[in-house]
Every structure is written in structure tokens, then in C-alpha cells.
Amino acid sequence: xxxxxxxxxxxxxxxxxxxxxxxxxxxxxxxxxxxxxxxxxxxxxxxxxxxxxxxxxxxxxxxxxxxxxxxxxxxxxxxxxxxxxxxxxxxxxxxxxxxxxxxxxxxxxxxxxxxxxxxxxxxxxxxxxxxxxxxxxxxxxxxxxxxxxxxxxxxxxxxxxxxxxxxxxxxxxxxxxxxxxxxxxxxxxxxxxxxxxxxxxxxxxxxxxxxxxxxxxxxxxxxxxxxxxxxxxxxxxxxxxxxxxxxxxxxxxxxxxxxxxxxxxxxxxxxxxxxxxxxxxxxxxxxxxxxxxxxxxxxxxxxxxxxxxxxxxxxxxxxxxxxxxxxxxxxxxxxxxxxxxxxxxxxxxxxxxxxxxxxxxxxxxxxxxxxxxxxxxxxxxxxxxxxxxxxxxxxxxxxxxxxxxxxxxxxxxxxxxxxxxxxxxxxxxxxxxxxxxxxxxxxxxxxxxxxxxxxxxxxxxxxxxxxxxxxxxxxxxxxxxxxxxxxxxxxxxxxxxxxxxxxxxxxxxxxxxxxxxxxxxxxxxxxxxxxxxxxxxxxxxxxxxxxxxxxxxxxxxxxxxx
Amino acid sequence: xxxxxxxxxxxxxxxxxxxxxxxxxxxxxxxxxxxxxxxxxxxxxxxxxxxxxxxxxxxxxxxxxxxxxxxxxxxxxxxxxxxxxxxxxxxxxxxxxxxxxxxxxxxxxxxxxxxxxxxxxxxxxxxxxxxxxxxxxxxxxxxxxxxxxxxxxxxxxxxxxxxxxxxxxxxxxxxxxxxxxxxxxxxxxxxxxxxxxxxxxxxxxxxxxxxxxxxxxxxxxxxxxxxxxxxxxxx
Numbered sequence: 001x002x003x004x005x006x007x008x009x010x011x012x013x014x015x016x017x018x019x020x021x022x023x024x025x026x027x028x029x030x031x032x033x034x035x036x037x038x039x040x041x042x043x044x045x046x047x048x049x050x051x052x053x054x055x056x057x058x059x060x061x062x063x064x065x066x067x068x069x070x071x072x073x074x075x076x077x078x079x080x081x082x083x084x085x086x087x088x089x090x091x092x093x094x095x096x097x098x099x100x101x102x103x104x105x106x107x108x109x110x111x112x113x114x115x116x117x118x119x120x121x122x123x124x125x126x127x128x129x130x131x132x133x134x135x136x137x138x139x140x141x142x143x144x145x146x147x148x149x150x151x152x153x154x155x156x157x158x159x160x161x162x163x164x165x166x167x168x169x170x171x172x173x174x175x176x177x178x179x180x181x182x183x184x185x186x187x188x189x190x191x192x193x194x195x196x197x198x199x200x201x202x203x204x205x206x207x208x209x210x211x212x213x214x215x216x217x218x219x220x221x222x223x224x225x226x227x228x229x230x231x232x233x234x235x236x237x238x239x240x241x242x243x244x245x246x247x248x249x250x251x252x253x254x255x256x257x258x259x260x261x262x263x264x265x266x267x268x269x270x271x272x273x274x275x276x277x278x279x280x281x282x283x284x285x286x287x288x289x290x291x292x293x294x295x296x297x298x299x300x301x302x303x304x305x306x307x308x309x310x311x312x313x314x315x316x317x318x319x320x321x322x323x324x325x326x327x328x329x330x331x332x333x334x335x336x337x338x339x340x341x342x343x344x345x346x347x348x349x350x351x352x353x354x355x356x357x358x359x360x361x362x363x364x365x366x367x368x369x370x371x372x373x374x375x376x377x378x379x380x381x382x383x384x385x386x387x388x389x390x391x392x393x394x395x396x397x398x399x400x401x402x403x404x405x406x407x408x409x410x411x412x413x414x415x416x417x418x419x420x421x422x423x424x425x426x427x428x429x430x431x432x433x434x435x436x437x438x439x440x441x442x443x444x445x446x447x448x449x450x451x452x453x454x455x456x457x458x459x460x461x462x463x464x465x466x467x468x469x470x471x472x473x474x475x476x477x478x479x480x481x482x483x484x485x486x487x488x489x490x491x492x493x494x495x496x497x498x499x500x501x502x503x504x505x506x507x508x509x510x511x512x513x514x515x516x517x518x519x520x521x522x523x524x525x526x527x528x529x530x531x532x533x534x535x536x537x538x539x540x541x542x543x544x545x546x547x548x549x550x551x552x553x554x555x556x557x558x559x560x561x562x
Numbered sequence: 563x564x565x566x567x568x569x570x571x572x573x574x575x576x577x578x579x580x581x582x583x584x585x586x587x588x589x590x591x592x593x594x595x596x597x598x599x600x601x602x603x604x605x606x607x608x609x610x611x612x613x614x615x616x617x618x619x620x621x622x623x624x625x626x627x628x629x630x631x632x633x634x635x636x637x638x639x640x641x642x643x644x645x646x647x648x649x650x651x652x653x654x655x656x657x658x659x660x661x662x663x664x665x666x667x668x669x670x671x672x673x674x675x676x677x678x679x680x681x682x683x684x685x686x687x688x689x690x691x692x693x694x695x696x697x698x699x700x701x702x703x704x705x706x707x708x709x710x711x712x713x714x715x716x717x718x719x720x721x722x723x724x725x726x727x728x729x730x731x732x733x734x735x736x737x738x739x740x741x742x743x744x745x746x747x748x749x750x751x752x753x754x755x756x757x758x759x760x761x762x763x764x765x766x767x768x769x770x771x772x773x774x775x776x777x778x779x780x781x782x783x784x785x786x787x788x789x790x791x792x793x794x795x796x797x
Contacts, residue, residue, distance in 0.1 A: 312658035315668055323662025326655075327648065334650040334691075401646040405707065408610045408640040409663035410632040481649075561613045 011122065033494055040497045041134040043504075048138030056142075062223025065216045067248040068207070068231075074240035075203055078165045081128055083196055084488070085169035087337075088124040091482040092116050093170070093284075094177060094291040103288070113280040121166050123485075127493040132158050143251045157246055157262055160269035164239050167272040174279060174287045181290035189336055193344050206232040239265065320411060324419055331398070338483065345387055349435065352383065356442045366518035373440065373449055373514065374507050380435045380453075381460050381506070385499040387431065388464050392424045393472040393495055394486035396558060401478055403562055413558050417473070421551065425465045432461035446521060448529055452514070455536055460506060463543035463550075464499050470550030471495040473557040502546060509535045509542075563588045563715055563746040564609070569618035571604050571770075578604040580770035581618070586748060586763075588714075591741045593761035594750040597796045601770040602750040603643060606719050609748070610640045623714050636664065639708030643719040643750075645700040647692035653703045654688045657710060664711040671710070678706035681736055683729070697724030705733060715746045722753060734760060754792060758784045768796050 019030065055061050055069075093099060093116050102112045136153050176188050215230050216223055226248075235241050242261045249258035308314065310329055315322045332338050356376065399406060406416065436457035440450045475491025486492065513535045520528045564586040571579040579601040586592045596602045607613040609620045611627050611634070620627040625634035647656055654675060661671040679688050682702040692700065701724055708716060721737070722730045738760055741747055751757060757764055758778075766774040774795050778784050 312655045313668070313672070315662075319662040319665045323659045326662075327651065327659050330655065331648055331650045400648075401644070402648050404612060404640070404642045404646065405660060405704075406663065407612050408635060408642075409660065410636040410665075411663050412632060561607075 036494050036497045044131055044134035045138035048135040049142045052139055052142040064227045067244045071240050071244035074243055078240050081162050081165035082169045084124050085166040087484050089120050089170050089173050092120045109285040110280040113284040124488050160265045161239050161243050163269045167276050174283050177287035177291040180294040189340050207235055353438045356439050366522050369518055370514045376439050378507050380439055381503040384432055388468040389496050390487045392468040393492050394483040395420050396473040396476045397486045407562050417555055417558050421469055428461045428465045432457045459539050459543040463546040466547035466550040470554030473554035506539050565621040567619045569608055569615045572616045577770050582772055589744050591747045591760055591762045593757040593764040596767035600767045638715040639713035641704050641708045641718040645704040649693040652689050652691050660707040661710050674710050682706055698729050718749045720751055754788045758788050
């Protein structure tokens with residue numbers, strides 16, 4: 001306990017020092033962070049408040065159905081926290097030099113485990129905590145809940161919920177590491193990805209949202225009844241269900257029925273924490289050794305990818321470009337953490353695009369069609385921003401501590417930056433266009449809307465690539481060897497929130513002109529594309545501005561002392 | 563060959579290097595000494611373009627490192643104190659990568675890699691990935707990479723850390739031979755016996771300022787006195 005408090009004390013001191021740093025650069029940075037994080041928190045607060053208000057009071061979907069939707073969202077949130085902790089814990093509990101150092105000190109293994117776990121939880125989950133808490137505040141304010149509801153919901157329900165996700169991740173990880181010494185790391189990572197994808201698929205098959213809506217709506221307008229018998233029995237064993245049940249009974253005004261779920265969450269979180277400490281005592285050190293062995297004793301790499309034209313002894317481009325391309329190619333594809341993560345994201349994108357094909361959102365109502373178009377457009381943008389944050393933001397940091405060899409070579413840093421920008425932009429634009437065209441076409445949209453989506457998404461791709469690379473250079477962490485940690489740093493969170501602001505602004509710019517266009521197209525049968533030129537022009541200007549400013553910042557940052 | 567003109571580097575209000583001027587001639591083996599935190603690595607980082615001097619300039623082979631960085635960098639090789647490599651690339655791939663950055667012709671590069679492999683006894687390790695390398699092996703790969711383009715000047719920061727006695731001998735002999743062939747070497751180290759054995763001239767830096775310069779020749783060697791001079795001046 002003493003060591004835990006010591007670490008928390010050190011963390012608090014570091015935070016305090018950064019907050020009380022009054023140098024102009026730090027002040028600007030802290031103020032920008034405050035503005036962006038504060039703005040997003042406020043945005044989420046109002047989104048939660050207004051969407052709850054709309055669904056309950058205008059769409060009349062009923063409290064039960066609303067809280068089941070909430071439960072589904074919480075499930076996705078749970079899986080995100082769980083997977084995020086699994087990935088970051090692997091780096092911080094099994095690959096970190098700090099752990100290797102601590103293993104040589106007279107500290108018990110379970111304490112090392114606990115210290116790193118707590119550190120890791122705060123590091124990887126802070127943005128999600130901010131989003132969750134803002135959401136709870138907005139949700140609660142819609143029902144005029146008393147102050148103690150917020151305290152209970154945030155500290156005694158939401159935090160244990162996140163903790164359960166994180167502890168489960170680390171327990172699974174310990175087991176996986178023990179297995180890794182026998183099976184190797186790659187098959188395990190592939191297995192984990194399959195299991196996570198399958199769990200999301202199975203969950204939505206079991207909960208069957210469409211059937212649930214139909215079953216509840218049979219009782220319309222008496223939809224505020226409790227339809228608990230419609231829940232799939234297995235879904236009741238999941239923590240997201242417990243949270244949604246707690247919220248449901250709290251807003252209904254029946255605290256006696258909310259309390260069991262609250263106690264269940266607390267007890268399970270505490271129980272899992274104790275279980276993790278017990279298992280860590282017997283398993284952490286042996287799994288750490290197993291992971292070290294798995295890395296050290298790899299044997300011959302007989303299945304190494306071979307691509308003759310990408311090998312170093314040949315050249316297809318001018319020497320410098322060729323050298324950078326091949327270095328980046330091999331460093332990427334020899335790191336399973338990189339290519340498997342890309343593969344996972346691409347599979348998710350594919351599932352998203354395919355699932356759009358099964359939706360029938362084409363209606364005769366212009367406003368509904370604009371809404372569905374913008375929701376899909378925003379989701380495309382969100383997916384693109386996630387891919388960029390994961391793979392483009394860390395691009396400069398990935399120069400790593402080996403950057404000395406580039407900096408001491410006759411290579412122009414401007415050219416290096418533009419090489420990174422060009423190669424990223426090529427792939428991002430390709431992805432953006434495929435995503436935009438496929439998703440809007442599958443929605444059965446007007447051809448002009450497909451064209452609008454393609455143009456706007458190309459501009460979004462341009463702006464977000466510039467933003468992620470520039471911000472990634474500004475917040476570069478050359479000492480960090482794990483790109484996932486780079487992509488989940490505070491700078492990365494700021495960049496992602498900035499991307500969300502930009503995307504929202506683009507959507508707002510498109511809203512009225514698209515509505516006007518569809519009014520003419522659907523109601524009057526006239527195609528008036530002129531009304532779309534102005535918003536696209538403004539988006540182009542905005543995107544070029546974001547791109548130009550970010551590139552300027554990035555170019556200055558990459559030339560900083562190394 | 564190497565000229566440092568009143569270079570200064572400030573980190574905030576702290577002067578890590580304060581008005582250092584040095585001139586090192588062609589073919590000279592120069593030893594740069596100083597206690598920990600004296601400013602040796604900062605000086606080297608300014609010489610190699612990794613740090614921008616707060617004031618002053620570094621001229622290497624007639625090129626100002628800040629004004630004409632590409633031409634200056636083309637003419638020197640650099641070996642840092644920590645030999646970081648790309649963990650997922652093999653030693654051979656790393657050498658090809660560096661050769662590409664220096665625009666070396668592929669045939670010449672093949673030849674130079676074989677030559678380096680022989681000189682530094684890289685053997686079968688050259689085709690293993692860097693994440694399997696020992697510190698000594700990394701050091702030898704980095705040394706090889708610094709010599710691929712036949713630089714006229716070599717800047718080395720602690721070149722013998724982590725090397726076993728055989729590898730250390732190999733490196734010392736190679737460096738000595740290179741200065742005899744006309745290469746200028748600027749070496750920072752803590753190993754005084756190495757300096758006595760190899761260097762023609764030394765400078766001692768303390769708290770960012772040069773406090774002592776001394777040359778050794780056949781008629782006037784350090785004669786085992788370097789340690790006492792160093793300890794006296796840096797206490």
C-alpha cells in the first residue's frame with residue numbers, strides 16, 4: 001500500500017508541476033488542453049442531455065428501451081476499455097524497461113504488478129473517463145437528478161465499471177503470457193482479435209436490438225414499463241447491463257431496486273482486484289519470465305515475409321526515398337503489433353461498410369436523408385480519424401531514438417517530413433475515398449451525394465493527415481518504443497478531439513445546403529448542385545488552413561534539437 | 563578540418579557549452595575529455611547538427627553545419643554514445659539504409675558492407691535483427707555505418723563502451739590506421755589510457771568551458787600523466 005501511495009503521490013506531483021508551470025509555452029499548452037478537453041466535455045454533456053431528452057420526450061421510445069440502447073453503448077465502451085488496457089498493459093507490464101529494472105529491486109512482484117497496473121489504468125483511460133463522466137452529468141441533468149446521484153454514478157458505479165474492464169484485461173493478459181512461451185506471440189494475438197470480434201458479434205446477436213424494439217413497441221404508448229423478461233439471460237451477466245439497470249431504477253425513482261446493481265458492481269470490482277492481486281502473486285513473475293523467454297528464444301524466422309523488390313539490396317526509387325520506404329515497410333511489417341492492429345481496423349471498417357448495405361435508410365423525407373447521410377459521413381470521418389491517430393500521429397515518434405542516424409546524415413528534414421506526409425496522404429486518401437464512396441453508395445443515396453461525400457472526405461483526409469502528422473511531430477516522443485502508447489498520449493487525445501471539432505464543423509457546414517439540395521431534388525424533382533459549391537469551397541478553405549498550419553507546426557517541430 | 567567558433571548552447575538559463583573554440587587539423591586524432599555533464603555530448607551534438615548552437619558556428623571540412631548542413635554531413639561520420647538501431651532491421655539492412663541516405667551506389671555499397679563486415683568481424687550477426695544484438699555488436703554496426711561513405715572526419719562519442727577486449731583492440735587499430743590515412747577523428751571519452759594511446763591532442767572541458775589543451779608527439783608524450791592532470795583540473 002505504501003508503494004502504491006508513493007506512486008500516486010509522484011503522479012500527483014508531476015501533474016501539479018505541469019499545471020503550475022508558468023512558462024509561456026506551457027501556459028499556452030495547458031490553456032489549449034483546457035479549452036479542447038473542456039470543450040469536448042461540454043459537447044458530450046449537451047449531446048447526452050439533448051439526445052436523452054429527444055429520445056424520451058419526443059421520440060417516446062420509453063425508459064426501458066432507452067436504457068437498453070445505453071447498455072449496448074456501454075458494452076462497446078467496456079470492450080474498448082478492456083482491449084485498450086490489454087494492449088497497453090502488455091507494453092507496460094511485460095515489455096517495459098522500468099519493470100525489468102524494478103524486478104532487480106527488493107519489491108514483491110505483486111506490488112510491481114499493482115503499481116504498473118494503476119499507472120497504466122490512469123494513463124490509458126483518462127480520456128475515456130472524461131467522456132464517460134461528462135456523459136453521466138448530461139444524462140443526469142436531463143432527469144434533474146440530486147447531487148448524490150452524480151457522486152454515486154461517477155465514483156461508485158462508472159469507475160468500478162471501468163476498473164472491471166481493466167482488471168479483466170490484465171487477468172486475461174497474464175494467462176496469455178503464460179501460453180505465449182508455448183505457442184508464440186503471433187497466434188495468440190490473432191486469437192485475441194478473433195475472440196474480441198466474435199464477442200461483439202455474439203453480443204449483438206443475443207441482444208438483437210431490432211427484435212427488442214419491435215417487442216417493446218407492441219405495447220406503445222405504454223413503453224415506460226419494465227420489460228426485463230425480454231433481455232437475453234446471458235446479457236444480464238455483463239457489467240454494462242448492471243450499470244444500465246442502476247441508471248434505469250435511479251431515474252425511475254426506485255433506489256431500492258437500483259442498489260443491488262450498485263453493490264454488485266462494487267463487489268465484483270473489489271473481488272476482481274483481490275483476485276488479480278492473488279493471481280499476480282503466483283503468476284505475474286512466471287508470466288513475465290515466460291514473455292521474456294518467448295521474445296528471447298524465437299528460433300529461426302523461417303516464415304519471414306519475402307518481397308524481392310522491397311529488399312534492401314535492390315532499388316526501385318532514388319536512394320534516399322528507397323531507403324526510407326524500405327525501412328518503414330519492414331519496420332512496420334515485422335512488428336505484429338502494427339500490422340495486426342491495422343488489419344483489425346480494416347476488418348472493422350469492412351464490417352461497418354457491409355452492414356450499411358443491409359440498412360434501408362433511403363426515404364422520401366429530405367431531412368431524414370440528410371441526417372442519415374451526415375451520420376454516416378461523421379462515422380466515416382471518425383473511423384478515418386481513428387486510423388490516422390493510430391498510424392499517422394506516431395509517424396515522427398517512430399523515428400525513435402535511432403533518429404540520430406537520419407539527423408546526422410545528409411538528409412533534408414523538410415524532405416523527410418514531406419516524404420512522411422506524401423506516403424501517409426496517399427494511403428489515407430485511398431482509404432477515405434473507398435470509405436466515402438462505398439458507404440454513401442450502399443446507403444442508396446443520390447449520386448450527387450456520393451460525389452459530395454467523396455469530395456468532402458478527400459478534404460477531410462487532407463486536413464486530418466496534416467493535423468495528425470503535424471501534431472505528432474509537435475508531441476513527438478522519441479523515447480517511447482510502443483506506437484500504441486504514443487497514440488494514447490495526452491497530445492494524441494488533444495489531436496483526436498481537435499479532429500472531432502473539425503469534423504463536426506464540416507458536418508454543420510453541409511447540413512443546410514444538403515437539405516436545400518434534397519428539398520429541390522425530392523420534392524420538386526430538380527437537381528440544383530450550385531447550392532453545394534459554396535459549402536464545399538468553405539470546407540476546402542478550412543481544410544487547407546488546418547493542413548497548412550499543421551504542416552508549418554510539424555516542419556518547425558521536426559527541426560527541433562534532438 | 564574541424565573548427566568550432568565560439569559555440570555556446572543554453573538550455574533555458576543553463577549554459578551547457580559556453581564559448582568553446584577549437585581547431586583540429588587534417589589527420590589529427592583529437593581527444594575530448596571532461597567529467598560527466600561537462601558538455602562533451604552537447605558539443606558533439608552541435609557539431610553533428612543534432613543541436614542548434616545558441617551562438618557560434620561549427621565548420622567541418624569547410625562547411626558550416628547550420629548553414630550548409632547537407633554538405634557538412636556528407637563529409638563526416640558520426641558514432642553516438644548510445645548506438646540505437648532499428649530493432650526490426652538486420653545489421654546489413656541498417657547499413658543499406660544508411661548507404662541510401664548518403665546516396666551511395668549499390669555496387670559500391672555492397673563492396674563497402676563486405677569490407678566493414680570483415681574489418682569489424684560482423685560475421686553471421688550481420689544478418690540477424692538488431693533486437694538480438696549485444697551492446698558490442700551494436701557499436702560495431704554503428705561504426706561500420708559511419709565509415710560507409712569514406713568520411714574525411716569522424717566524430718565519435720565514447721566508442722569503446724560495451725566492447726570486449728578483442729573488439730576494442732580492433733576498433734582502436736582501425737581508428738589509428740584511419741588517421742594515418744588522413745582521416746580526422748574527434749573522440750569524446752572517459753578512458754584516459756585510450757586517449758594516451760591514440761590521441762595527438764586533447765582538450766578538457768569543464769562546466770561548458772575548455773580549461774586545458776595539450777598535444778602529444780613522439781618527443782613529448784603524455785607519459786602516463788594524463789590522469790593526474792585530469793583529476794587536478796576537474797576537481
